[in-house]
Amino acid sequence: MALSKKPVTGMRDILPGEMQVRDYVIGVIKETYGRFGFTSIETPCMENIANLSNKQGGENEKLIFKVLKRGEKLNVAQAQEEGDVVDFGMRYDLTVPLVRYYSNNAAQLPAPFKALQMGNVWRADRPQRGRYRQFMQCDIDIFGEESNLAEIELILATTTTLGKLGFQGFEIRINDRQLLKAMASSSGFSEEDYDSVFITLDKMDKIGMDGVKAELLENGFAPDIAERYLELYRGLEQAENGLDYLREKLGENLESSVTEGLREIIESVNAAKAADFRIVFDPTLVRGMSYYTGPIFEIVMPGLGISCGGGGRYDKMVGKFTGKDVPACGFSIGFERIILLLTESGFRIPNAPKRIAYLVEKGVEGQAMADVIAKAQAAREEGVQVLVARMNKNKKFQKEQLTAEGYEAFVEFYREALKNG
Amino acid sequence: MALSKKPVTGMRDILPGEMQVRDYVIGVIKETYGRFGFTSIETPCMENIANLSNKQGGENEKLIFKVLKRGEKLNVAQAQEEGDVVDFGMRYDLTVPLVRYYSNNAAQLPAPFKALQMGNVWRADRPQRGRYRQFMQCDIDIFGEESNLAEIELILATTTTLGKLGFQGFEIRINDRQLLKAMASSSGFSEEDYDSVFITLDKMDKIGMDGVKAELLENGFAPDIAERYLELYRGLEQAENGLDYLREKLGENLESSVTEGLREIIESVNAAKAADFRIVFDPTLVRGMSYYTGPIFEIVMPGLGISCGGGGRYDKMVGKFTGKDVPACGFSIGFERIILLLTESGFRIPNAPKRIAYLVEKGVEGQAMADVIAKAQAAREEGVQVLVARMNKNKKFQKEQLTAEGYEAFVEFYREALKNG
Numbered sequence: 120m121a122l123s124k125k126p127v128t129g130m131r132d133i134l135p136g137e138m139q140v141r142d143y144v145i146g147v148i149k150e151t152y153g154r155f156g157f158t159s160i161e162t163p164c165m166e167n168i169a170n171l172s173n174k175q176g177g178e179n180e181k182l183i184f185k186v187l188k189r190g191e192k193l194n195v196a197q198a199q200e201e202g203d204v205v206d207f208g209m210r211y212d213l214t215v216p217l218v219r220y221y222s223n224n225a226a227q228l229p230a231p232f233k234a235l236q237m238g239n240v241w242r243a244d245r246p247q248r249g250r251y252r253q254f255m256q257c258d259i260d261i262f263g264e265e266s267n268l269a270e271i272e273l274i275l276a277t278t279t280t281l282g283k284l285g286f287q288g289f290e291i292r293i294n295d296r297q298l299l300k301a302m303a304s305s306s307g308f309s310e311e312d313y314d315s316v317f318i319t320l321d322k323m324d325k326i327g328m329d330g331v332k333a334e335l336l337e338n339g340f341a342p343d344i345a346e347r348y349l350e351l352y353r354g355l356e357q358a359e360n361g362l363d364y365l366r367e368k369l370g371e372n373l374e375s376s377v378t379e380g381l382r383e384i385i386e387s388v389n390a391a392k393a394a395d396f397r398i399v400f401d402p403t404l405v406r407g408m409s410y411y412t413g414p415i416f417e418i419v420m421p422g423l424g425i426s427c428g429g430g431g432r433y434d435k436m437v438g439k440f441t442g443k444d445v446p447a448c449g450f451s452i453g454f455e456r457i458i459l460l461l462t463e464s465g466f467r468i469p470n471a472p473k474r475i476a477y478l479v480e481k482g483v484e485g486q487a488m489a490d491v492i493a494k495a496q497a498a499r500e501e502g503v504q505v506l507v508a509r510m511n512k513n514k515k516f517q518k519e520q521l522t523a524e525g526y527e528a529f530v531e532f533y534r535e536a537l538k539n540g
Numbered sequence: 541m542a543l544s545k546k547p548v549t550g551m552r553d554i555l556p557g558e559m560q561v562r563d564y565v566i567g568v569i570k571e572t573y574g575r576f577g578f579t580s581i582e583t584p585c586m587e588n589i590a591n592l593s594n595k596q597g598g599e600n601e602k603l604i605f606k607v608l609k610r611g612e613k614l615n616v617a618q619a620q621e622e623g624d625v626v627d628f629g630m631r632y633d634l635t636v637p638l639v640r641y642y643s644n645n646a647a648q649l650p651a652p653f654k655a656l657q658m659g660n661v662w663r664a665d666r667p668q669r670g671r672y673r674q675f676m677q678c679d680i681d682i683f684g685e686e687s688n689l690a691e692i693e694l695i696l697a698t699t700t701t702l703g704k705l706g707f708q709g710f711e712i713r714i715n716d717r718q719l720l721k722a723m724a725s726s727s728g729f730s731e732e733d734y735d736s737v738f739i740t741l742d743k744m745d746k747i748g749m750d751g752v753k754a755e756l757l758e759n760g761f762a763p764d765i766a767e768r769y770l771e772l773y774r775g776l777e778q779a780e781n782g783l784d785y786l787r788e789k790l791g792e793n794l795e796s797s798v799t800e801g802l803r804e805i806i807e808s809v810n811a812a813k814a815a816d817f818r819i820v821f822d823p824t825l826v827r828g829m830s831y832y833t834g835p836i837f838e839i840v841m842p843g844l845g846i847s848c849g850g851g852g853r854y855d856k857m858v859g860k861f862t863g864k865d866v867p868a869c870g871f872s873i874g875f876e877r878i879i880l881l882l883t884e885s886g887f888r889i890p891n892a893p894k895r896i897a898y899l900v901e902k903g904v905e906g907q908a909m910a911d912v913i914a915k916a917q918a919a920r921e922e923g924v925q926v927l928v929a930r931m932n933k934n935k936k937f938q939k940e941q942l943t944a945e946g947y948e949a950f951v952e953f954y955r956e957a958l959k960n961g
Contacts, residue, residue: 122590122591122594122640122860122861123588123590123591123640123861124640124643124644124861124862125644126583126584126587126640126644127584127586127587127588127627127628130584130586131584132581132582132583132584132641132644132645133581133582133583134581134645134648134649135579135580135581135649135655138579138580138581138582139579139580141580141582142570142580146567149563153893153925154893154920154923154924154925154926155920155925155926155927156895156897156925156926156927156928156929158556158559158560158945159556159559159560159562159563160553160554160555160556160559161553161554161559161562162547162553162554163547163548163551163552163553163674164585164660164662164674165548165551165605165662165674166547166548167544167548169543169544170543170544173543184586184607184608184610184628185607185608186605186606186607186608186630187605187606187607187608187622187625187626189605189664193622195616195619195620195621195622195624195625196619196620196621198616198617198619199616199617200616200617201608201614201616203616204608204616204625205608206548207548207605209607219543219544219545219547220553222545223545223546223547223553224553224555227555228555228556229938229941229942229944229945230932230938230941231929231930233927234556239585241585241586243610253584253585253586264929264930266902266905266930268900268909268928268929268930271909271913272913272928275913275917279917279920383905383906383909386906386910387909387910387913390910390911390913390914391910391913391914391916391917393917393920393921439543440543440544440545441545472574472575474577476577479689481687484687484804485804485807488689488692488804488808489807489808489811489812490811492692492693492696492808492811492812493811493812495812496696496700496812496814499575499576499700499814500814502575503575504574504575504576504577505575505576505577506576506577506654507577507689507693508577508652508685508689509652509685509687509689511651517650517651520650520651521650523650524579524650
């Protein structure tokens with residue numbers, strides 16, 4: 120039987136041109152985050168299925184690629200449901216594995232612990248253009264830092280990295296889950312409705328104030344509550360300083376440390392930033408995951424209007440593994456989106472080594488071939504990238520292909536010349 | 541329910557200290573192989589289960605982690621056997637995915653195509669010390685190069701890389717599947733017995749000539765055939781030049797291009813090598829996979845006596861995907877073993893950036909904190925790795941931990957001192 124040449128549905132082969140950009144970006148990320156004291160770690164791509172189905176992953180838990188049990192533990196004929204045949208699952212993000220890792224290894228890790236993870240994750244999403252079922256994530260996280268030094272360092276490290284990759288004029292939007300909750304609470308929403316309210320609020324960018332109000336009413340919320348909520352957002356639009364306005368408006372519904380914390384993060388980031396971007400308070404920023412407990416943030420690229428990464432504080436997740444909470448805060452950059460933006464903009468890798476192709480006629484063998492290779496070795500020692508290849512029959516086409524691969528110069532070696540030489 | 545802190549059975553978390561070594565080694569590998577014109581590629585970690593069960597993978601096919609079907613395609617209650625519930629599998633090596641990749645993308649790839657792949661593979665081996673069910677492989681392969689220029693470049697690239705990582709005095713052992721077959725054939729073994737004979741021959745290192753002969757007889761081979769076979773190997777031990785000896789002994793059973801090819805590879809590698817190693821003809825070298833069609837080779841580290849990587853020519857595999865064979869040759873280094881050797885020998889990363897930890901007293905906030913961070917940013921710009929962290933209550937222990945992490949200097953920031961300017 121002939122074998123299938125295609126990758127599995129929804130996943131893709133990565134060609135050399137894109138891989139060069141990916142390798143370059145990975146290098147910049149590792150070096151820049153390294154400067155901030157983040158250390159690389161790695162976890163297995165599989166986790167126990169119970170860890171992945173614990174409600175921390177929200178909608179992603181419906182998209183898990185599950186791994187079949189093996190050996191004696193597997194009895195397909197007698198199995199009744201998935202749980203009978205599955206023990207592991209492919210990770211759908213890097214956060215759940217990271218928290219497990221921290222819980223498992225805390226005794227051997229420094230405090231604070233600053234982790235950098237780059238790795239593939241898998242989600243059985245419906246295949247669609249530009250969205251794949253295996254993709255790379257790139258996260259930095261800090262454990263054991265309760266002050267907003269964590270948020271400041273995460274934002275500075277991420278923006279410095281983006282700057283080194285050539286991005287400019289982007290925006291970091293920041294908000295706080297406690298602020299979101301206080302605004303909802305003071306308007307009269309009850310706690311069990313927050314998730315639904317925030318899903319609607321998250322659409323403000325697209326559907327505007329009126330759209331948000333209409334959807335809240337559609338979802339059955341009382342008109343006076345919805346009105347009070349929207350009134351807060353209208354006031355914010357007029358306010359000279361949103362944080363001052365909310366602190367005054369929300370009064371006892373909000374601890375002053377929340378607005379002060381946001382102000383301090385924004386000011387410190389502005390004072391120390393090493394890239395061209397703005398950091399702005401965005402009271403409509405929600406971020407999907409319900410595990411966030413404090414500040415949340417997001418990267419928006421100019422002109423795109425879509426998120427290119429984000430993160431926030433999640434102080435209550437380690438406790439689910441160990442019974443004891445540990446402050447935690449993370450920032451994930453949209454690695455695949457960044458690669459797409461770079462490749463689509465014709466990005467050229469800076470300081471790439473010079474590339475020369477040695478084309479060797481068929482029949483050049485023995486000592487003559489050894490001489491060609493020795494010459495190539497000497498050039499490689501000096502930092503040149505040298506491809507030694509047999510000259511194809513269609514030399515013109517071969518050179519065109521190699522030029523497309525980035526080869527700038529060609530040296531041709533012929534049997535006769537080498538004999539005489 | 542409390543979640544499990546442990547990684548899944550047989551897989552492991554990688555701690556920061558080891559990851560630093562891994563990242564460094566990956567960097568050296570990518571840079572050095574790059575100089576030889578190898579370009580990175582990537583394939584999905586999953587393949588269609590039919591591609592993984594096509595007998596190319598030998599024993600590894602019994603160790604596949606299989607992936608459950610999803611959605612409507614899955615009906616566990618009515619399923620009778622594995623095939624009913626499984627569609628994908630985790631790759632157990634990088635060769636099968638690479639050949640599929642080449643077959644799928646050949647039109648967009650240069651000729652010859654020189655690929656570098658680094659990625660995890662999964663095998664459901666019985667868990668044992670030092671052997672894990674997820675591990676990294678690192679392969680280079682050349683497609684479309686029929687001459688032994690491929691073998692020469694693969695061996696030079698691999699040995700140059702090992703040299704740059706500090707390894708010396710190692711051995712490259714080389715043989716040829718055609719030579720192995722000619723020796724078996726001329727002794728009187730029939731073709732269907734070769735695999736069994738080679739499995740026994742592979743133990744020569746451990747059980748010696750007598751052991752090999754005893755096992756051949758045990759396996760039911762005729763004494764005169766076994767004796768003729770061993771006689772060849774005894775003759776080789778005495779011979780001044782093994783390749784000359786075999787060429788004479790095997791006569792018409794062997795095309796002269798086989799011994800001449802090995803001689804040329806050995807001489808060219810010796811003439812151009814950029815590391816301290818020996819390349820030697822080893823007529824007992826077998827390499828497990830039956831897909832090899834020509835020269836095969838293996839790295840042996842001094843004193844260890846175990847393989848630390850290997851490869852060979854496999855000219856008949858692309859045809860299984862496309863119906864048309866393409867010359868192919870690859871070399872895989874034992875990435876995990878190399879990491880183990882380096883970490884166990886107390887390897888220190890050369891030219892690592894200087895590491896300084898800024899320890900900031902609790903209560904340093906606002907402008908004072910922004911000043912500390914700005915100072916850190918300036919040092920980072922100059923290439924220093926700066927960790928900004930809150931001073932812990934037990935400052936002595938914190939410094940000890942950070943020293944173990946490689947931090948060489950500490951700067952302490954106190955509220956009072958900063959206030960006074």
